[in-house]
Amino acid sequence: MSNTLSPAASAGLESLAVGGDALVGMATLGKTAAALALVIAIILVCTALLRRWGLQKRAAGGHLQVIGSAALGSRERVVIVEVEGTWLVLGVGGGQVNKLHELAAPVRPVEEASHSPHEGERFAARFARALKQNAGLGGPGRGDS
Known part of the structure; x- marks a missing residue:
């Protein structure tokens, strides 16, 4: 072969x-x-x-913050922006931005501890505390003696 x-x-x-x-x-x-x-x-x-x-x-x-916005038509909007303690009401549409009104920004209320001890607390901390309470790991508000 x-x-x-x-x-x-x-x-x-x-x-x-x-x-x-x-x-x-x-x-x-x-x-x-x-x-x-x-x-x-x-x-x-x-x-x-x-x-x-x-x-x-x-x-x-962080000097500019959009407070609110509302549509007036398909392309027109009214927008409220806060710039360094001043609210500007702006008309936006047709490629233009026009200042409609200007006013001092309202004072934001300071969160007081008198309302609730957990009012300003983040959701994650409140959720963790609730899980501990439900699991029987103690914590305030448990109600058991």
Whole structure:
């Protein structure tokens, strides 16, 4: 027996090698697309977190705060903004912003401890305290003796 292959067998092996190269190329392309999708997902998640935490306002110094807004039409709005202790009532529409009125910002009430001891407390702290109370781990307001 000889170690040479027939021309048909060698052509079949070459086509398998070319097909194998195509599969490797497709696998590489798939890995690249998956990595790109992962990077885009990370960017979108980071953007959503930054918007939720309001870091844009802190970066700008926090001098401007939107108090309220109301739509008057499909493109027209009335917006109340606070700038350094002054409220501005602005008309926004048609590519223009017009000052409609200006007034001193009302004094925000200082939270007093006389109303409730937990009034200014963050939700996470109140929730943790409630879980402890319900689990029987003690804390004020339990009612057990």
